[in-house]
Amino acid sequence: MSGTAVVIGAGPYGLSTAAHLRAHGLKVRIFGSPMASWRENMPAGMLLKSPPAASALSAPKDGFTLNDYRRRTGDTPSLGEDGQVPIELFIRYGLWFRDQLVPDVEDVRVSSVDRQAHGFRLKLSSGEELQAAAVVVASGLTGFAHLPAPLAAAVPDGPSVLSSISHSSQHAGLSHFTGRRIVVVGGGQSALESAVLLKEAGAHVQVLTRSAHARFGTAPTAGPHWQPDTPLGRSWPLHAVVNHAAAFRLLPSTTRLRLVKRVLGPCGAWWLKDRFEGVPVIAGRHITGAAAGQGGVTLITTATDGRSHSLEADHVLAATGYRVHLEALDFLSPELRAGLDRAGGYPRLGRDFGSTVPGLHFTGLPAAGTFGPVQRFVCGTSFASPRLAASAARRCG
Ligand SMILES: Cc1cc2nc3c(=O)[nH]c(=O)nc-3n(C[C@H](O)[C@H](O)[C@H](O)COP(=O)(O)OP(=O)(O)OC[C@H]3O[C@@H](n4cnc5c(N)ncnc54)[C@H](O)[C@@H]3O)c2cc1C
Structure with a gap:
């Protein structure tokens, strides 16, 4: 079927996917x-x-990595002491990638996607309606922010910077x-990086974590030499x-979900450890209750020995991550969502990133x-984008 491919999302995955789709004409x-x-x-x-x-x-051709960007544009501010990339540089790189390869990104929200006889009907926040033969959901982290239940119960109107x-x-x-x-939770x-930035901004910060202590990783080249390097x-x-994502798909779903949670699980980067020095850590505690008011927050925490403690703060910043659950993608119609097979909240995908709704693809998280x-x-874009684009090209071409 010939027709338009639509990409929802203009973060790293959306931009990269669109660039590859373009390269297929x-x-x-x-x-x-x-x-x-x-x-x-x-x-x-950050x-x-x-x-x-x-x-x-x-990208579908050479010359568009972060290092290419720095070389080609002369945007070469010093990296962190150990070669880390400042977020501001990464944003400029992403916008340059857009300018070079996908200059016509439309800065509007997709408010709904419905299935129709041949493909999909979309509505945009601008009021425009359009049809598409294939849709790629690259909406990233949007909608998946996770708050532990006691914190969510303390703010019935939802968390916010102002509460x-x-x-x-x-x-x-x-x-x-x-x-x-x-109090930073997580x-x-x-x-851990938020706590460091808060400390450096002159806040009185404490970290509250379920783990026995704050953990930091090792330098990318720290492992034994007989082990392989990866990005x-x-x-x-x-x-x-990193190198066998296609084979990962063939594992039983319980193994896949366990590995997604555990591999590269919660810990700070090795280079953050020194800057973290002096931040008090309240470790091995679960939040079991919370009360929020004008004056701040009282947290009730329970330690592994079952004893409870209370903790006062002006503000609680929950750095408690993201959980994929498809109901959060409310721009997909209930019928579309109902047609998606899932495993642990994630859509089940074929080897071409296609879901169980023909023509509807997911990429990124x-x-x-x-x-x-x-x-x-x-870095997962290099596996995802060429595969997905080749499949969508077959459908739309
Ligand atoms: C604090 C933090 C630090 C991180 N650091 C790193 C790191 O160092 N390295 C790394 O590789 N990864 C890092 N990540 C993970 C990183 O966020 C993802 O790798 C990356 O952003 C995923 O890109 P994406 O394009 O899938 O989604 P996003 O970057 O989240 O982009 C989503 C896009 O979807 C759009 N969108 C959402 N809904 C709609 C809609 N209905 N209609 C239209 N557009 C929509 C948004 O406007 C946006 O353009 C970090 C994440 C966090 C939270």
Whole structure:
């Protein structure tokens, strides 16, 4: 069937997918706010956890990696002490990639996608309606922010920067917390880096984590030399998930879901450890209750020995991650969502990233349930985008 391919989302996965679709000569429309998650949902001053080599968007031709961008444009601010990429540089790179390869991104929201006899009917926030032969959902983290139940119960109107409980995705900067008592909940890179940025901004910050202590990873080249290097680190397990994403799909779904959770699980980057020095950590505690009011938040936490403690803060910043659940993709019609086979909240995908609704593809985080943890990272675009584009080209061409 010939027709338009639509990409929903203009982050690393959407931009890369659209570039590959274009290279197949397809008519493509791509909707979304370019690099929005990086501009609006992550704190200014953040350094990427992934090294430069693992922070490139896949393009259909050579010359469009982060390092190419730096070389070609002369945008060469110093990287972090250990070669880390500042978020501001990564955003400029993403916008340059857009300008070079997908200049006609339309900054509008897709408000609904419905199935019709031959393909899909979409409505946009601009009021326009259109038809598509194939749809690629590349909406990334949008809608998947997760808050532990006691925190969610304390803010019935939802977390927000203006209330006393927020999710880390609601902050594009943390400098306004100077002088305030902040509890950061979580033990991953987002929690530990937010705590460092808060400390450096003059906030009184504590980290509350379920783990026995704050954990930090090792340098990408730290493993034994007989282990293989990958863009995400040196080890056989990483080599397997980075280079064999196609085979990952063939594992039983319970194994896949366990690996997606565990491989590259919550821990801070090795280079963050020194800057984290001096941040108090309340470890081994679960939040079992929370009360939020004008004056701040009281958290009830329970330790592994069953004893409860209470903790006061002006603000609780929940860096508690993202959980894929398809009901959050409310722009997909209930009929479409009902037609999607799932495993643990993730859509079940074929080897071409197609879902059980013909013509509807998913890439990025929702594809991690099928192809593994590499889909949670920018470097996963090099596996996903060429495959997905080749399949959509067959459908639309
Ligand atoms: C704090 C933090 C730090 C991270 N650091 C790293 C790192 O160092 N390295 C790394 O590889 N990964 C990192 N990640 C993961 C990273 O977010 C993903 O790898 C990457 O952003 C995924 O890209 P994406 O295109 O799938 O989604 P996103 O970047 O989330 O982009 C989603 C896009 O979808 C659009 N959109 C959503 N809904 C609609 C709609 N209905 N209509 C139209 N458009 C829509 C948005 O406007 C946006 O353009 C980090 C994540 C977080 C939270």
